[in-house]
Amino acid sequence: TEACLKAIDAADALNAFVHKTPEMAIERAKAADLRIKAGEAPSMCGLPVGIKDLFCTKGVPSQAASGILEGFKPEYESTVSQKLADAGSVMLGKLNMDEFAMGSSNETSVYGNAVSPWRRDGDTAELTPGGSSGGSASAVAADLCLAATGTDTGGSIRQPAAFTGTVGIKPTYGRCSRWGIVAFASSLDQAGPMTKSVRDAAIMLEAMCGHDPKDSTSAELAVPDFEAMLTGDIKGKKIGIPKEYRMDGMPGGIEKLWADGAEMLKAAGAEIVDISLPHTKYALPAYYVIAPAEASSNLARYDGVRYGQRAALEAGDGITEMYEKTRAEGFGHEVQRRVMVGTYVLSAGFYDAYYNRARRVRTLIKKDFEDAFAAGVDAILTPATPSAAFGLGEMTDADPVQMYLNDVFTVTVNLAGLPGIAVPAGLDSQGLPLGLQLIGKPWEEGDLLNTAYALE
Numbered sequence: 060t061e062a063c064l065k066a067i068d069a070a071d072a073l074n075a076f077v078h079k080t081p082e083m084a085i086e087r088a089k090a091a092d093l094r095i096k097a098g099e100a101p102s103m104c105g106l107p108v109g110i111k112d113l114f115c116t117k118g119v120p121s122q123a124a125s126g127i128l129e130g131f132k133p134e135y136e137s138t139v140s141q142k143l144a145d146a147g148s149v150m151l152g153k154l155n156m157d158e159f160a161m162g163s164s165n166e167t168s169v170y171g172n173a174v175s176p177w178r179r180d181g182d183t184a185e186l187t188p189g190g191s192s193g194g195s196a197s198a199v200a201a202d203l204c205l206a207a208t209g210t211d212t213g214g215s216i217r218q219p220a221a222f223t224g225t226v227g228i229k230p231t232y233g234r235c236s237r238w239g240i241v242a243f244a245s246s247l248d249q250a251g252p253m254t255k256s257v258r259d260a261a262i263m264l265e266a267m268c269g270h271d272p273k274d275s276t277s278a279e280l281a282v283p284d285f286e287a288m289l290t291g292d293i294k295g296k297k298i299g300i301p302k303e304y305r306m307d308g309m310p311g312g313i314e315k316l317w318a319d320g321a322e323m324l325k326a327a328g329a330e331i332v333d334i335s336l337p338h339t340k341y342a343l344p345a346y347y348v349i350a351p352a353e354a355s356s357n358l359a360r361y362d363g364v365r366y367g368q369r370a371a372l373e374a375g376d377g378i379t380e381m382y383e384k385t386r387a388e389g390f391g392h393e394v395q396r397r398v399m400v401g402t403y404v405l406s407a408g409f410y411d412a413y414y415n416r417a418r419r420v421r422t423l424i425k426k427d428f429e430d431a432f433a434a435g436v437d438a439i440l441t442p443a444t445p446s447a448a449f450g451l452g453e454m455t456d457a458d459p460v461q462m463y464l465n466d467v468f469t470v471t472v473n474l475a476g477l478p479g480i481a482v483p484a485g486l487d488s489q490g491l492p493l494g495l496q497l498i499g500k501p502w503e504e505g506d507l508l509n510t511a512y513a514l515e
Protein backbone atom coordinates (compact mmCIF):
# COMPACT_ATOMS: atom_id res chain seq x y z
CA THR A 60 0.00 0.00 0.00
CA GLU A 61 2.79 2.39 0.86
CA ALA A 62 4.56 1.65 -2.42
CA CYS A 63 1.37 2.34 -4.35
CA LEU A 64 0.72 5.58 -2.47
CA LYS A 65 4.25 6.73 -3.38
CA ALA A 66 3.76 5.72 -7.00
CA ILE A 67 0.47 7.65 -7.11
CA ASP A 68 2.15 10.82 -5.79
CA ALA A 69 4.93 10.45 -8.34
CA ALA A 70 2.44 9.99 -11.19
CA ASP A 71 0.35 13.15 -10.79
CA ALA A 72 0.88 13.85 -14.49
CA LEU A 73 -1.31 10.87 -15.36
CA ASN A 74 -4.23 12.49 -13.49
CA ALA A 75 -5.56 8.99 -12.77
CA PHE A 76 -6.50 9.45 -9.11
CA VAL A 77 -8.82 12.40 -8.49
CA HIS A 78 -9.28 11.87 -4.73
CA LYS A 79 -6.59 10.14 -2.72
CA THR A 80 -7.41 8.44 0.58
CA PRO A 81 -3.95 7.65 2.02
CA GLU A 82 -4.88 7.71 5.73
CA MET A 83 -7.83 5.41 5.18
CA ALA A 84 -5.65 3.16 3.04
CA ILE A 85 -2.95 2.80 5.68
CA GLU A 86 -5.59 2.05 8.29
CA ARG A 87 -7.19 -0.63 6.10
CA ALA A 88 -3.78 -2.08 5.22
CA LYS A 89 -2.98 -2.42 8.93
CA ALA A 90 -6.29 -4.15 9.52
CA ALA A 91 -5.52 -6.48 6.61
CA ASP A 92 -2.13 -7.26 8.17
CA LEU A 93 -3.83 -8.32 11.38
CA ARG A 94 -6.23 -10.56 9.50
CA ILE A 95 -3.36 -12.20 7.63
CA LYS A 96 -1.47 -12.76 10.90
CA ALA A 97 -4.60 -14.25 12.45
CA GLY A 98 -4.79 -16.67 9.52
CA GLU A 99 -8.17 -15.42 8.35
CA ALA A 100 -7.24 -13.57 5.17
CA PRO A 101 -10.07 -13.26 2.63
CA SER A 102 -9.37 -13.39 -1.11
CA MET A 103 -8.15 -9.81 -1.63
CA CYS A 104 -6.68 -9.20 1.80
CA GLY A 105 -4.29 -6.26 1.75
CA LEU A 106 -4.44 -5.76 -2.01
CA PRO A 107 -4.38 -2.05 -2.95
CA VAL A 108 -7.10 -1.09 -5.42
CA GLY A 109 -8.56 2.04 -6.99
CA ILE A 110 -12.27 2.75 -7.25
CA LYS A 111 -13.82 4.59 -10.20
CA ASP A 112 -15.39 7.90 -9.17
CA LEU A 113 -18.80 6.57 -10.30
CA PHE A 114 -19.03 4.39 -7.18
CA CYS A 115 -20.43 5.97 -4.03
CA THR A 116 -17.90 5.59 -1.26
CA LYS A 117 -18.97 6.56 2.23
CA GLY A 118 -17.52 9.87 3.40
CA VAL A 119 -15.23 10.10 0.35
CA PRO A 120 -16.01 12.48 -2.54
CA SER A 121 -17.94 10.65 -5.26
CA GLN A 122 -18.60 13.03 -8.11
CA ALA A 123 -18.88 10.86 -11.21
CA ALA A 124 -16.31 13.39 -12.53
CA SER A 125 -19.07 15.98 -12.77
CA GLY A 126 -19.21 19.57 -11.60
CA ILE A 127 -22.82 19.10 -10.54
CA LEU A 128 -21.77 16.69 -7.78
CA GLU A 129 -19.02 18.92 -6.41
CA GLY A 130 -18.67 18.36 -2.70
CA PHE A 131 -20.93 15.30 -2.66
CA LYS A 132 -19.81 12.80 -0.03
CA PRO A 133 -22.23 9.89 0.14
CA GLU A 134 -23.63 8.63 3.42
CA TYR A 135 -23.44 5.11 2.07
CA GLU A 136 -21.12 2.70 0.28
CA SER A 137 -21.92 1.02 -3.04
CA THR A 138 -22.48 -2.74 -2.76
CA VAL A 139 -19.54 -3.50 -5.05
CA SER A 140 -17.02 -1.32 -3.20
CA GLN A 141 -18.33 -2.69 0.11
CA LYS A 142 -17.83 -6.26 -1.12
CA LEU A 143 -14.30 -5.41 -2.20
CA ALA A 144 -13.59 -3.94 1.23
CA ASP A 145 -15.10 -7.04 2.88
CA ALA A 146 -12.74 -9.15 0.77
CA GLY A 147 -9.90 -7.25 2.47
CA SER A 148 -8.84 -4.97 -0.38
CA VAL A 149 -7.45 -1.54 0.40
CA MET A 150 -8.95 1.47 -1.41
CA LEU A 151 -6.25 3.98 -2.38
CA GLY A 152 -8.64 6.60 -3.73
CA LYS A 153 -11.08 7.48 -6.49
CA LEU A 154 -10.26 7.24 -10.17
CA ASN A 155 -10.79 9.65 -13.02
CA MET A 156 -13.43 8.95 -15.69
CA ASP A 157 -15.59 10.66 -18.28
CA GLU A 158 -18.37 12.75 -16.73
CA PHE A 159 -21.19 10.38 -15.72
CA ALA A 160 -19.32 7.71 -17.73
CA MET A 161 -20.23 9.40 -21.01
CA GLY A 162 -17.27 9.26 -23.34
CA SER A 163 -14.49 7.12 -24.76
CA SER A 164 -11.39 9.18 -23.99
CA ASN A 165 -11.76 10.47 -20.41
CA GLU A 166 -11.80 14.00 -21.86
CA THR A 167 -15.27 14.91 -20.59
CA SER A 168 -14.11 14.75 -16.95
CA VAL A 169 -14.47 17.88 -14.80
CA TYR A 170 -10.98 17.07 -13.50
CA GLY A 171 -9.46 17.12 -16.98
CA ASN A 172 -8.45 13.96 -18.81
CA ALA A 173 -6.44 11.07 -17.41
CA VAL A 174 -3.35 10.23 -19.46
CA SER A 175 -2.16 6.82 -20.63
CA PRO A 176 1.31 5.76 -19.49
CA TRP A 177 1.87 4.50 -23.08
CA ARG A 178 3.49 6.50 -25.92
CA ARG A 179 3.89 5.76 -29.62
CA ASP A 180 7.42 4.62 -30.48
CA GLY A 181 9.72 7.64 -30.75
CA ASP A 182 6.93 10.09 -29.94
CA THR A 183 6.13 12.02 -26.78
CA ALA A 184 2.53 12.98 -27.60
CA GLU A 185 0.15 12.12 -24.76
CA LEU A 186 -2.43 9.46 -25.52
CA THR A 187 -5.86 8.78 -24.10
CA PRO A 188 -6.17 5.81 -21.74
CA GLY A 189 -9.65 5.38 -23.23
CA GLY A 190 -12.91 5.97 -21.47
CA SER A 191 -14.99 6.17 -19.61
CA SER A 192 -12.94 4.15 -17.09
CA GLY A 193 -9.75 5.95 -18.20
CA GLY A 194 -8.37 6.63 -14.73
CA SER A 195 -8.81 2.96 -13.83
CA ALA A 196 -6.98 1.80 -16.96
CA SER A 197 -4.17 4.32 -16.57
CA ALA A 198 -3.68 3.50 -12.88
CA VAL A 199 -3.54 -0.27 -13.46
CA ALA A 200 -1.27 0.06 -16.50
CA ALA A 201 1.10 2.40 -14.63
CA ASP A 202 1.25 0.13 -11.55
CA LEU A 203 -0.37 2.70 -9.28
CA CYS A 204 -2.65 -0.03 -7.92
CA LEU A 205 -2.98 -3.76 -8.45
CA ALA A 206 -6.49 -3.56 -9.83
CA ALA A 207 -9.37 -1.14 -10.18
CA THR A 208 -13.11 -1.10 -10.60
CA GLY A 209 -14.63 0.05 -13.85
CA THR A 210 -18.14 0.31 -15.19
CA ASP A 211 -19.26 -0.53 -18.70
CA THR A 212 -22.43 0.80 -20.34
CA GLY A 213 -21.22 0.56 -23.94
CA GLY A 214 -17.59 -0.44 -23.64
CA SER A 215 -16.14 1.64 -20.82
CA ILE A 216 -14.27 -1.27 -19.24
CA ARG A 217 -13.20 -3.10 -22.40
CA GLN A 218 -12.08 -0.14 -24.56
CA PRO A 219 -9.76 1.42 -21.93
CA ALA A 220 -8.41 -2.05 -21.09
CA ALA A 221 -7.62 -2.59 -24.79
CA PHE A 222 -5.98 0.86 -25.06
CA THR A 223 -3.66 0.24 -22.10
CA GLY A 224 -2.73 -3.43 -22.40
CA THR A 225 -4.77 -4.46 -19.38
CA VAL A 226 -7.61 -6.93 -18.82
CA GLY A 227 -11.20 -5.79 -18.35
CA ILE A 228 -14.37 -7.83 -18.04
CA LYS A 229 -17.96 -6.64 -18.24
CA PRO A 230 -20.02 -9.34 -16.56
CA THR A 231 -23.51 -10.45 -17.56
CA TYR A 232 -26.08 -7.76 -16.79
CA GLY A 233 -27.27 -8.49 -13.24
CA ARG A 234 -24.08 -10.23 -12.06
CA CYS A 235 -22.80 -7.22 -10.05
CA SER A 236 -25.13 -5.06 -8.02
CA ARG A 237 -25.65 -1.54 -9.38
CA TRP A 238 -26.66 -0.26 -5.95
CA GLY A 239 -24.66 2.83 -5.02
CA ILE A 240 -23.21 3.27 -8.51
CA VAL A 241 -24.22 6.56 -10.10
CA ALA A 242 -26.65 5.56 -12.85
CA PHE A 243 -25.95 6.39 -16.51
CA ALA A 244 -28.20 4.01 -18.51
CA SER A 245 -29.68 1.57 -16.03
CA SER A 246 -30.53 -1.24 -18.46
CA LEU A 247 -26.95 -1.30 -19.77
CA ASP A 248 -24.70 -0.39 -16.79
CA GLN A 249 -22.52 -3.09 -15.23
CA ALA A 250 -19.51 -2.90 -12.93
CA GLY A 251 -16.46 -5.08 -13.49
CA PRO A 252 -12.78 -5.52 -12.69
CA MET A 253 -9.83 -3.96 -14.53
CA THR A 254 -6.65 -5.88 -13.82
CA LYS A 255 -3.21 -6.86 -15.03
CA SER A 256 -4.09 -10.50 -15.74
CA VAL A 257 -7.04 -12.79 -16.38
CA ARG A 258 -6.38 -14.57 -13.08
CA ASP A 259 -6.62 -11.27 -11.18
CA ALA A 260 -9.87 -10.52 -13.03
CA ALA A 261 -11.30 -13.90 -11.95
CA ILE A 262 -10.38 -13.31 -8.30
CA MET A 263 -11.69 -9.75 -8.26
CA LEU A 264 -14.93 -10.54 -10.10
CA GLU A 265 -15.72 -13.23 -7.57
CA ALA A 266 -15.22 -10.72 -4.76
CA MET A 267 -17.38 -8.04 -6.45
CA CYS A 268 -20.41 -9.93 -7.66
CA GLY A 269 -23.38 -11.73 -6.15
CA HIS A 270 -27.05 -11.19 -5.43
CA ASP A 271 -28.05 -7.94 -3.75
CA PRO A 272 -31.64 -7.41 -2.59
CA LYS A 273 -31.04 -3.65 -2.95
CA ASP A 274 -30.83 -3.95 -6.75
CA SER A 275 -33.95 -5.54 -8.24
CA THR A 276 -32.06 -6.42 -11.43
CA SER A 277 -29.33 -8.27 -9.57
CA ALA A 278 -29.47 -12.00 -10.30
CA GLU A 279 -30.19 -14.55 -7.61
CA LEU A 280 -27.39 -16.87 -8.64
CA ALA A 281 -24.60 -18.47 -6.69
CA VAL A 282 -21.14 -17.01 -7.29
CA PRO A 283 -18.84 -19.60 -8.89
CA ASP A 284 -15.18 -19.99 -7.98
CA PHE A 285 -13.99 -18.27 -11.14
CA GLU A 286 -10.31 -18.76 -10.39
CA ALA A 287 -10.73 -22.52 -10.07
CA MET A 288 -12.21 -22.53 -13.58
CA LEU A 289 -8.95 -21.27 -15.12
CA THR A 290 -7.62 -24.58 -16.40
CA GLY A 291 -6.53 -23.32 -19.80
CA ASP A 292 -8.35 -26.32 -21.30
CA ILE A 293 -10.57 -25.15 -24.16
CA LYS A 294 -10.49 -28.34 -26.21
CA GLY A 295 -13.60 -28.78 -28.31
CA LYS A 296 -14.91 -25.25 -27.62
CA LYS A 297 -16.49 -23.59 -30.62
CA ILE A 298 -15.33 -20.01 -31.16
CA GLY A 299 -17.36 -17.88 -33.58
CA ILE A 300 -15.81 -15.20 -35.80
CA PRO A 301 -18.60 -12.80 -36.80
CA LYS A 302 -18.19 -11.50 -40.34
CA GLU A 303 -20.01 -8.23 -39.57
CA TYR A 304 -17.12 -7.13 -37.35
CA ARG A 305 -14.78 -7.06 -40.34
CA MET A 306 -15.08 -3.37 -41.07
CA ASP A 307 -13.85 -1.39 -44.04
CA GLY A 308 -10.87 0.73 -43.16
CA MET A 309 -9.92 -1.32 -40.12
CA PRO A 310 -6.14 -1.00 -39.61
CA GLY A 311 -4.26 -4.04 -40.96
CA GLY A 312 -2.68 -4.55 -37.55
CA ILE A 313 -6.06 -5.28 -36.04
CA GLU A 314 -7.02 -7.76 -38.78
CA LYS A 315 -3.76 -9.60 -38.18
CA LEU A 316 -4.13 -9.67 -34.45
CA TRP A 317 -7.66 -11.02 -34.78
CA ALA A 318 -6.45 -13.82 -37.08
CA ASP A 319 -3.52 -14.54 -34.73
CA GLY A 320 -5.93 -14.75 -31.78
CA ALA A 321 -8.10 -17.25 -33.63
CA GLU A 322 -4.96 -19.28 -34.45
CA MET A 323 -3.95 -19.31 -30.78
CA LEU A 324 -7.34 -20.61 -29.72
CA LYS A 325 -7.22 -23.21 -32.47
CA ALA A 326 -3.77 -24.33 -31.34
CA ALA A 327 -5.23 -24.76 -27.85
CA GLY A 328 -7.82 -27.16 -29.24
CA ALA A 329 -10.78 -24.90 -30.02
CA GLU A 330 -12.76 -25.08 -33.23
CA ILE A 331 -13.01 -21.80 -35.15
CA VAL A 332 -16.23 -21.19 -37.07
CA ASP A 333 -17.46 -18.28 -39.19
CA ILE A 334 -20.74 -16.87 -37.93
CA SER A 335 -23.08 -14.02 -38.77
CA LEU A 336 -24.61 -11.50 -36.39
CA PRO A 337 -26.73 -9.75 -39.03
CA HIS A 338 -28.03 -6.79 -37.00
CA THR A 339 -24.60 -5.61 -35.83
CA LYS A 340 -24.65 -2.48 -37.99
CA TYR A 341 -27.70 -1.15 -36.16
CA ALA A 342 -26.14 -1.53 -32.71
CA LEU A 343 -24.38 1.81 -32.52
CA PRO A 344 -27.41 3.90 -33.59
CA ALA A 345 -29.67 1.90 -31.26
CA TYR A 346 -27.24 2.36 -28.37
CA TYR A 347 -26.99 6.12 -28.97
CA VAL A 348 -30.78 6.36 -28.69
CA ILE A 349 -31.31 4.05 -25.70
CA ALA A 350 -28.34 5.20 -23.59
CA PRO A 351 -29.16 8.95 -23.84
CA ALA A 352 -32.87 8.22 -23.27
CA GLU A 353 -32.13 6.46 -20.00
CA ALA A 354 -29.50 9.03 -19.09
CA SER A 355 -31.89 11.95 -19.55
CA SER A 356 -34.26 10.29 -17.11
CA ASN A 357 -31.55 9.31 -14.60
CA LEU A 358 -29.94 12.75 -14.65
CA ALA A 359 -33.20 14.53 -13.86
CA ARG A 360 -32.34 14.06 -10.18
CA TYR A 361 -29.50 16.60 -10.39
CA ASP A 362 -31.71 19.59 -9.87
CA GLY A 363 -29.74 21.76 -7.48
CA VAL A 364 -31.80 20.57 -4.52
CA ARG A 365 -30.91 17.02 -3.66
CA TYR A 366 -27.21 16.65 -4.43
CA GLY A 367 -24.06 18.66 -4.82
CA GLN A 368 -24.01 22.07 -6.42
CA ARG A 369 -26.60 24.80 -6.80
CA ALA A 370 -25.88 27.79 -9.03
CA ALA A 371 -25.81 31.29 -7.51
CA LEU A 372 -29.23 32.88 -8.01
CA GLU A 373 -30.31 36.46 -8.51
CA ALA A 374 -33.19 38.28 -6.87
CA GLY A 375 -36.39 37.29 -8.64
CA ASP A 376 -35.12 33.90 -9.81
CA GLY A 377 -37.67 31.15 -9.27
CA ILE A 378 -37.39 27.40 -9.23
CA THR A 379 -37.16 27.17 -13.05
CA GLU A 380 -34.18 29.54 -13.13
CA MET A 381 -32.61 27.55 -10.30
CA TYR A 382 -32.88 24.30 -12.29
CA GLU A 383 -31.72 25.90 -15.52
CA LYS A 384 -28.72 27.72 -14.09
CA THR A 385 -27.62 24.77 -11.95
CA ARG A 386 -27.81 22.31 -14.83
CA ALA A 387 -26.21 24.70 -17.33
CA GLU A 388 -23.26 25.29 -14.98
CA GLY A 389 -22.98 21.83 -13.46
CA PHE A 390 -23.19 19.59 -16.54
CA GLY A 391 -20.47 19.51 -19.18
CA HIS A 392 -21.13 19.67 -22.94
CA GLU A 393 -21.32 15.94 -23.64
CA VAL A 394 -23.73 15.37 -20.76
CA GLN A 395 -25.93 18.24 -21.94
CA ARG A 396 -25.89 16.78 -25.45
CA ARG A 397 -27.01 13.38 -24.12
CA VAL A 398 -29.79 14.89 -22.03
CA MET A 399 -31.06 16.80 -25.07
CA VAL A 400 -30.89 13.75 -27.37
CA GLY A 401 -32.52 11.59 -24.70
CA THR A 402 -35.33 14.03 -24.05
CA TYR A 403 -35.94 14.35 -27.78
CA VAL A 404 -36.15 10.61 -28.48
CA LEU A 405 -38.51 10.16 -25.53
CA SER A 406 -40.76 13.07 -26.46
CA ALA A 407 -44.38 12.22 -27.33
CA GLY A 408 -44.00 12.96 -31.03
CA PHE A 409 -40.79 10.97 -31.58
CA TYR A 410 -41.03 8.16 -29.06
CA ASP A 411 -42.17 5.56 -31.58
CA ALA A 412 -39.84 6.66 -34.33
CA TYR A 413 -36.71 6.55 -32.18
CA TYR A 414 -36.94 5.02 -28.74
CA ASN A 415 -39.36 2.20 -29.51
CA ARG A 416 -37.60 1.40 -32.76
CA ALA A 417 -34.24 1.27 -30.97
CA ARG A 418 -35.75 -1.10 -28.42
CA ARG A 419 -36.93 -3.40 -31.20
CA VAL A 420 -33.49 -3.33 -32.78
CA ARG A 421 -32.05 -4.23 -29.39
CA THR A 422 -34.23 -7.36 -29.29
CA LEU A 423 -32.97 -8.37 -32.74
CA ILE A 424 -29.35 -7.88 -31.70
CA LYS A 425 -29.94 -10.04 -28.64
CA LYS A 426 -31.52 -12.68 -30.85
CA ASP A 427 -28.49 -12.70 -33.18
CA PHE A 428 -26.37 -13.81 -30.23
CA GLU A 429 -28.97 -16.30 -28.99
CA ASP A 430 -29.06 -17.90 -32.45
CA ALA A 431 -25.25 -18.17 -32.55
CA PHE A 432 -25.15 -19.80 -29.10
CA ALA A 433 -28.04 -22.10 -29.99
CA ALA A 434 -26.05 -23.24 -33.04
CA GLY A 435 -23.32 -24.47 -30.69
CA VAL A 436 -20.98 -21.49 -30.46
CA ASP A 437 -19.41 -21.19 -26.99
CA ALA A 438 -17.77 -17.79 -27.35
CA ILE A 439 -17.27 -15.10 -29.98
CA LEU A 440 -13.92 -13.50 -30.83
CA THR A 441 -13.71 -9.93 -32.15
CA PRO A 442 -11.31 -6.99 -31.93
CA ALA A 443 -12.03 -4.88 -28.83
CA THR A 444 -11.63 -1.54 -30.59
CA PRO A 445 -11.37 -0.34 -34.19
CA SER A 446 -7.97 1.30 -33.52
CA ALA A 447 -5.21 1.68 -30.95
CA ALA A 448 -5.31 4.56 -28.45
CA PHE A 449 -5.57 7.97 -30.09
CA GLY A 450 -3.92 11.21 -29.05
CA LEU A 451 -5.55 13.48 -26.50
CA GLY A 452 -7.37 16.29 -28.26
CA GLU A 453 -7.25 14.39 -31.57
CA MET A 454 -11.01 13.81 -31.65
CA THR A 455 -12.76 17.07 -31.25
CA ASP A 456 -16.00 18.02 -29.61
CA ALA A 457 -17.14 19.30 -33.00
CA ASP A 458 -17.89 15.81 -34.26
CA PRO A 459 -19.14 13.60 -31.44
CA VAL A 460 -20.02 10.80 -33.87
CA GLN A 461 -16.29 10.20 -34.51
CA MET A 462 -15.92 9.48 -30.82
CA TYR A 463 -19.04 7.29 -30.75
CA LEU A 464 -17.59 5.10 -33.52
CA ASN A 465 -15.03 3.87 -31.01
CA ASP A 466 -17.73 1.78 -29.39
CA VAL A 467 -18.68 -0.12 -32.54
CA PHE A 468 -17.40 -3.51 -31.28
CA THR A 469 -18.45 -3.17 -27.66
CA VAL A 470 -22.02 -1.79 -27.49
CA THR A 471 -23.64 -4.97 -28.91
CA VAL A 472 -22.62 -6.82 -25.75
CA ASN A 473 -24.36 -4.31 -23.46
CA LEU A 474 -27.48 -4.23 -25.61
CA ALA A 475 -27.65 -8.05 -25.35
CA GLY A 476 -26.71 -8.09 -21.62
CA LEU A 477 -23.87 -10.55 -22.26
CA PRO A 478 -20.48 -10.90 -20.60
CA GLY A 479 -17.51 -9.58 -22.60
CA ILE A 480 -13.81 -9.46 -21.82
CA ALA A 481 -10.93 -7.51 -23.37
CA VAL A 482 -7.51 -9.15 -23.23
CA PRO A 483 -4.19 -7.70 -24.40
CA ALA A 484 -3.26 -9.24 -27.72
CA GLY A 485 -0.03 -7.58 -28.80
CA LEU A 486 1.35 -4.28 -30.01
CA ASP A 487 0.66 -2.41 -33.24
CA SER A 488 3.32 -1.08 -35.61
CA GLN A 489 3.75 2.01 -33.42
CA GLY A 490 4.27 0.00 -30.26
CA LEU A 491 0.80 0.53 -28.81
CA PRO A 492 -1.26 -2.22 -27.18
CA LEU A 493 -4.27 -3.70 -28.94
CA GLY A 494 -6.93 -5.85 -27.36
CA LEU A 495 -9.16 -8.69 -28.43
CA GLN A 496 -12.67 -9.16 -27.15
CA LEU A 497 -14.32 -12.45 -26.23
CA ILE A 498 -18.09 -12.49 -25.82
CA GLY A 499 -19.66 -15.28 -23.76
CA LYS A 500 -23.00 -16.83 -22.94
CA PRO A 501 -25.05 -15.27 -20.16
CA TRP A 502 -23.79 -16.20 -16.65
CA GLU A 503 -20.83 -18.12 -18.08
CA GLU A 504 -18.12 -15.70 -17.00
CA GLY A 505 -16.10 -18.67 -15.71
CA ASP A 506 -15.94 -20.21 -19.15
CA LEU A 507 -15.26 -16.86 -20.73
CA LEU A 508 -12.39 -16.13 -18.35
CA ASN A 509 -10.96 -19.56 -19.09
CA THR A 510 -11.05 -18.93 -22.83
CA ALA A 511 -9.41 -15.53 -22.28
CA TYR A 512 -6.80 -17.28 -20.15
CA ALA A 513 -5.91 -19.44 -23.15
CA LEU A 514 -5.41 -16.24 -25.20
CA GLU A 515 -3.27 -14.46 -22.63
Ligand code: GLN
Nearest residue numbers: 160161162212213214215
Ligand atom coordinates in the same frame (compact mmCIF):
# COMPACT_ATOMS: atom_id res chain seq x y z
N1 GLN B 1 -18.35 5.42 -24.89
C1 GLN B 1 -19.70 5.03 -24.61
C2 GLN B 1 -20.53 6.24 -24.29
O1 GLN B 1 -19.99 7.29 -24.32
C3 GLN B 1 -19.73 4.03 -23.50
C4 GLN B 1 -19.58 4.59 -22.16
C5 GLN B 1 -19.67 3.58 -21.08
O2 GLN B 1 -19.58 2.37 -21.31
N2 GLN B 1 -19.90 4.07 -19.87
O3 GLN B 1 -21.69 6.17 -24.02
